[in-house]
Each structure stands twice: as structure tokens, then as C-alpha cells.
Amino acid sequence: MGFTVTSQMDQGHVPVAGCAVVVAASLFLLVRRRAPLCVLACVLAVNLSLNWFSSLGQHYGAATVVALYTAVRHHRAAVGAAAVAGCVAVLHFVHPVLPAPSLMDFVANAASALFVAGAAVGAGRWQRGAEAQRRLLAERAVSDERRRIARELHDIVAHHLTTMQLLAGGARASIDRSPEAAREALVTLEGSGRTALREMRHLLDVLRAGDENDEGETTAPQPGIGDLDRIVGDSRRAGLPTTLTTDGDPRSLPPGVALTVFRIVQEALTNALRHAGDGAHVDVRLTFAVHEVRVAVTDDGPRPGRPGRPVARGSGHGLMGMRERVALHGGTLRAGPEGGGFAVRARLPLPTDRQETYA
Numbered sequence: 001m002g003f004t005v006t007s008q009m010d011q012g013h014v015p016v017a018g019c020a021v022v023v024a025a026s027l028f029l030l031v032r033r034r035a036p037l038c039v040l041a042c043v044l045a046v047n048l049s050l051n052w053f054s055s056l057g058q059h060y061g062a063a064t065v066v067a068l069y070t071a072v073r074h075h076r077a078a079v080g081a082a083a084v085a086g087c088v089a090v091l092h093f094v095h096p097v098l099p100a101p102s103l104m105d106f107v108a109n110a111a112s113a114l115f116v117a118g119a120a121v122g123a124g125r126w127q128r129g130a131e132a133q134r135r136l137l138a139e140r141a142v143s144d145e146r147r148r149i150a151r152e153l154h155d156i157v158a159h160h161l162t163t164m165q166l167l168a169g170g171a172r173a174s175i176d177r178s179p180e181a182a183r184e185a186l187v188t189l190e191g192s193g194r195t196a197l198r199e200m201r202h203l204l205d206v207l208r209a210g211d212e213n214d215e216g217e218t219t220a221p222q223p224g225i226g227d228l229d230r231i232v233g234d235s236r237r238a239g240l241p242t243t244l245t246t247d248g249d250p251r252s253l254p255p256g257v258a259l260t261v262f263r264i265v266q267e268a269l270t271n272a273l274r275h276a277g278d279g280a281h282v283d284v285r286l287t288f289a290v291h292e293v294r295v296a297v298t299d300d301g302p303r304p305g306r307p308g309r310p311v312a313r314g315s316g317h318g319l320m321g322m323r324e325r326v327a328l329h330g331g332t333l334r335a336g337p338e339g340g341g342f343a344v345r346a347r348l349p350l351p352t353d354r355q356e357t358y359a
Contacts, residue, residue, distance in 0.1 A: 021049055022061065024046055025047055025061070025064075028046070029066055032067060036070045036073075036074045037071050037075070039067050039071075040087070043063050043064055044064065044086075065116055068083060068113065069117075069120045070120075073123065080117060080121070087113050088110050141321070142324060152222050161196055164189055164196065167185045167186075167188055168185075170182075171186050195254060198254065198351055222255065223259065224253075228265055231269060238273055240276065241282065242281075244285075245284065245285045246285075247287045250286070253293070256329065263322070264322050265297055267321065268284075268344040269282065271319075272297070275342070276299045276301065280300060280302055280341065281299065283296075283297070283298050284297050292347055292348060293347075293348045293350065294346070294347050295344075295346040296343065296344070296346075298338060299341040300341040301342070326348065331347050331348040331349060332347050333345070333347075334346075
């Protein structure tokens with residue numbers, strides 16, 4: 001448009017071939033991210049051919065601005081400076097048919113190139129700073145969640161070790177007068193030992209240095225499958241219709257897995273309360289199989305005509321924490337839009353010893 005208007009004002013007509021050249025220069029921008037310097041050179045070369053169709057002189061058209069911006073944005077400072085200098089030289093001094101431009105034209109060309117380069121450098125610094133901040137927040141959220149998981153697993157391991165100590169003392173005291181009771185205590189002790197060892201391995205996987213310095217934090221019994229009715233009831237009282245369906249037998253579920261199931265349901269319900277919208281209904285389904293536990297928390301979205309959720313949902317630290325917990329047990333987690341609502345689905349494999357017990 002600039003070439004068309006300027007040609008009409010200065011020459012009284014619009015060169016059709018010149019318009020085609022301007023369009024051709026813009027087509028190179030389609031690959032500007034793959035080869036920024038080559039695209040800039042091609043755009044400058046095509047723009048030079050405008051002198052054969054018009055006596056308007058060289059100027060910073062839209063294609064040149066975008067090409068120069070991309071070259072400075074995606075290369076080192078030395079390469080960007082060379083691109084700016086080359087752009088100024090080509091647009092100012094290489095004129096096949098025009099007389100030498102004035103000093104004012106040179107200052108205008110140089111100022112335009114520096115302005116574009118400054119915008120590219122400023123945008124690059126802002127984007128790198130924003131990315132570094134996002135990475136820092138994500139790493140901090142993961143670290144905090146892993147420390148929390150480690151503290152919870154520590155409580156589970158401590159509970160089982162205490163139980164083992166009591167069982168061992170009871171078996172020792174009754175081994176002479178009641179060998180059968182002593183044998184049952186030792187069998188239970190063996191199971192508690194396997195569970196404690198497994199949870200200890202998980203604890204060592206996620207434990208971070210400095211966690212023992214977190215003072216002033218009180219510990220409480222860790223929730224499990226039996227506490228799901230409570231948080232489902234809390235969800236209903238908060239105004240979100242919620243149903244809980246259980247398939248299979250949750251007995252003898254390892255404490256770490258039970259805690260992970262509870263946290264997944266808790267976070268998914270919190271997410272639904274915040275974003276599901278008016279009139280939504282949430283279904284919580286737990287499936288306990290021999291080899292794995294499956295968790296599905298789905299909502300059907302808001303009713304027609306009522307406020308709904310934002311487009312992006314489930315991308316915060318809560319989802320990150322759920323993924324950490326599921327990955328700790330070797331499982332998988334999927335979260336995203338489903339139908340008109342949102343779904344969180346997790347699969348947690350069960351330890352071999354529990355599978356053998358049910359087999």
C-alpha cells in the first residue's frame with residue numbers, strides 16, 4: 001500500500017511490475033525463522049529491483065522491517081550489527097539509477113534500522129527473562145511438591161517401622177506360650193517390612209537436601225481411600241454435584257498408592273470447583289484391579305447459557321504435583337478437555353506382592 005500510494009503521488013501512476021516485486025519480497029518471509037539472514041538478503045535484493053520500475057528511492061517497507069527484526073532477534077549481537085550495517089548500506093548507497101542520497105536520507109535510514117534492531121533486542125531480552133521466570137517457578141513448584149511427598153512418605157515409613165517393632169516384641173514375648181500367635185505376628189511383620197522397604201525406596205527417590213530444616217510443620221495421619229467420602233461430601237456442600245463410584249476391592253492397598261489416589265481426587269475436585277462452571281456435574285470413579293488402580297475424575301462442563309471454564313485449564317502447579325506423584329509409582333496421568341467438560345485420568349500399577357496376594 002505504501003508503494004502504491006507513494007507511486008501515485010510522485011509519478012501519477014502505479015507500476016504494476018513494481019507491485020508484483022513488493023509482493024514477491026514479502027513471500028520470502030514465510031521461511032524467515034529457518035534462515036533469517038538469507039531471507040533478509042533476498043528481501044533486500046528484490047527491493048533493489050524496484051529502482052527499475054520506480055524512482056522513489058529505497059525505503060523500509062514492511063517486508064524489510066520484518067526480515068531485519070528476525071535476523072537481529074535470532075542471531076548473536078555481532079551478526080545482528082552486521083545485518084543492520086548491511087541493510088543501511090544496501091538501502092542507502094546501492095542505487096543503480098538514482099543519484100546519491102542526501103545526509104538527511106542517510107540519518108533517516110540509519111535511525112530506522114537502529115529502531116528495528118533495538119525492538120528486536122528488547123523483545124528478545126524480555127522473552128528470555130519471562131522464560132527464565134517460568135522455569136524458576138516450575139522448578140520451585142516441583143521441588144516443593146517433592147519435599148511434601150517425601151514428608152508424607154516419611155510418616156508412612158515411620159508408622160510401619162513402629163508397627164514392626166511392636167510386632168517383633170509381641171512375637172518374642174509369646175513364642176514360648178503361644179507359637180501360633182507368634183507365627184501370625186511374624187507373618188504380619190514380614191508384610192509390614194516389605195511395605196516399609198518399598199516406601200523407603202520411594203522416599204529416597206524424592207527426598208531433597210534441607211528438608212529436615214523445615215521446622216514448625218506439624219504432622220498428621222495421612223489420608224487415604226477412606227477419606228474420599230469426606231472430600232466428595234465437601235465438594236457437594238460447596239455447590240458442585242459429585243458422585244463417587246468404586247469398582248473392586250481397595251483392601252491392602254499400599255499406603256503410598258492410597259495417598260496418591262486421594263491427592264489426585266482432591267486436586268481434581270479443587271480444579272473442578274474453580275473452573276467447571278455453573279451446573280456442572282463431577283463423577284469420581286475408582287477401579288481397583290489386581291495389577292493396577294485407575295482413577296478418573298470427569299465433569300460435563302457448565303449448562304448451556306451459564307458461565308464456563310477458561311479455555312486453558314489444568315496447566316498450573318496442581319497438575320504438576322499430580323504428575324510427580326503418579327510418576328513416583330511408575331504410573332501415567334492424562335488431563336485435558338473431554339467432551340464439553342474436563343477429565344483427569346490416572347493409572348497406578350500395584351506392587352508385585354499385592355498382586356500375588358489377590359491372585
